[in-house]
Amino acid sequence: MTFPRPPRLRLAAALVCAGLLVPGCAHPGLGSAHDDPAAPATLTFWHGWSTPAEKKAIGESVARFEKRHPHITVNVVPDVTDETMNQALRAGGDQAPDVVSSFTTNNVGQYCSSGMWVDLDPFLKKTGVDKEKVFPKPLLDYTSYAGEQCALPLLADSYGLYYNKDAFQKAGITRPPRTMSELRRDAVKLTRRDGNGSYRQVGFMPNFRLYQNSPDRLFAQWGPEYFDRKGGARLAEEPASRKFFATARALLNAQGGYGPLETFRTTFGDEMSSQNAFLTQKLAMHMDGEWRGLMLRRAKAPFAWGTAPMPVPDDQADTYGRGYLTGTVAGIAHSSRHQNAAWELVKFLTVDTDQVVRFANAIHNVPSTYAALHSPGLDADPTFRTFLDIARNPRSVALPPSTNGGQYVTALQDFAYRVEAGKVPDLDAGLRGLDAQIDADTLQSEN
Structure with a gap:
């Protein structure tokens, strides 16, 4: 026997069915x-x-x-x-x-x-x-x-690191960074300002709203597990979660803090245009996919550039070469x-x-x-x-599939935006709340 759902849940399910397919909605x-x-x-x-x-x-x-x-x-x-x-x-x-x-x-x-x-x-x-x-x-x-x-x-x-070789040479950096601490060190060396203190170039901008900087892509360098064996969200118990957000915060603070960097980000041109921030040398290093190289060649980038795997956590240095x-x-x-x-x-x-x-x-x-x-x-x-x-690379990772598609990724993104902006005072409590939200979204999609 099927019992009627409360009106609010019925409406939510209808909204889900109006978008992508979920179990119970489809009649193939x-x-x-x-x-x-x-x-x-x-x-x-x-x-x-x-x-x-x-x-x-x-x-x-x-x-x-x-x-x-x-x-x-x-x-x-x-x-x-x-x-x-x-x-x-x-x-x-x-x-x-x-x-x-x-x-x-x-x-x-x-x-x-x-x-x-x-x-x-x-x-x-x-x-x-x-x-x-x-x-x-x-x-x-x-x-x-x-x-x-x-x-x-x-x-x-696959996602890796694009870097400006000319900027590296000018800063005395001989190779791309391989660990997160090297990334922070090099980012500071590569950050340049005008006489009035405004940015001319940022070494590496970790802001999660930037182009391909979705938090799950950088988080991949830690090799996290999103779900337990029963399908429940486990980001609060995943040790990498705290290390990931601490690393992102350290990258922000080392280059001036979230507010100034976010203000600078708003001056960037469209990702796929000739005003892309890496192409215009407002960024010395940037995470991007393999397609960017073809775009840089077609745009005749006015500087020498190279590619490398994204850096990995210092305590996982042996995994260098992995990626999302x-x-x-x-x-x-x-x-x-x-x-x-x-x-x-x-x-x-x-x-x-x-x-x-x-x-x-x-x-x-x-x-x-x-x-x-x-x-x-x-x-x-x-x-x-x-x-x-x-x-x-056998240690490269992809996001795990879910019955509600990328809804858990969207939840992570929204949470990451609040964390980097300093709006999550208690990270542990925030991660527990994120898990609860992901689990509730999954349950709703399965009903």
Whole structure:
């Protein structure tokens, strides 16, 4: 028997259902995994890439697939958001896609638990693909949930340190920092001010609202565990939590404090524009993804620059080389009536070494298979290979999936904003409250 929910909980659940998929909200249309993959078929492939270069690379990838599978035609729909995709999958019908991709790895828990993306393990098994031998473990971790592999990695992103070599030379620094204490020391040396005391350049700005500085990405250098075995939030009992926030605070204070740095941050240009703060030399060091190197070359950066792994905590110096990983994921819609043909496309895009290498080179992302990561056909630029090494590092980490998608990450972000602004007087109590909020959000999404 189902008891009615109180009005407030019913409203909250309705609001959740209006966004991304959660268990109990979805009613996926029935597809078929009994089609003949050798029979003529037309597939619809939805993806989120939007720039001309990205769409061109996807078009070339699909053309290679169709040449190999002349009986399969692929209709490509670009620039599709997760929200649009999920609405279509809920509705089902002939307009729904067969193959789907997403940039949001945090939502894989929802994709799997909702049933909207099919479990790929049976397809992997019957076509002889050993996923543990094909994909690095962190990438498999963020494409599965509760033992169900409902997605596969379709290229990856890794995060590292970009640094201004000219500024380093001027400051007498001979190599990029490897530990957090070295990062703080170098950041102070690299910070420059005008005669009136205003900033000209900041060594490293840890402010969590800056560009890619989401707190979870820097926190990854500690290798934290967000959840216990039962799925409960455990940030309050995670020793790294306090060390992480203490390190961020020390970085702020060493360079002038949160207020002045935040004021300086508001003078920065758009992240993807020619006024990016690293490109305009307002930042001497910056955390960013592998794509930034291509953008710096295209913009003809007026200084020498290099890349390195992000520094690690001093008491984990042996883990230097690790980093934060995320990426694009691909899967098959539950409502697809051509799931075996759809699997052929997913397998080609995610497993075929030559395809993965060519696509990675075309859009300057990190390849997502072991074979592609070691391919001699990859871009040989050493600044790009830094990110390949990070992706290959067995200690690199990705965020764990959750049934409520990235809601726990949003909760961490909001908490981190308050911590850095000095609005959390008791960090221990604040972390306990954060755990309680994450657990309440998870419970609500499961009801």
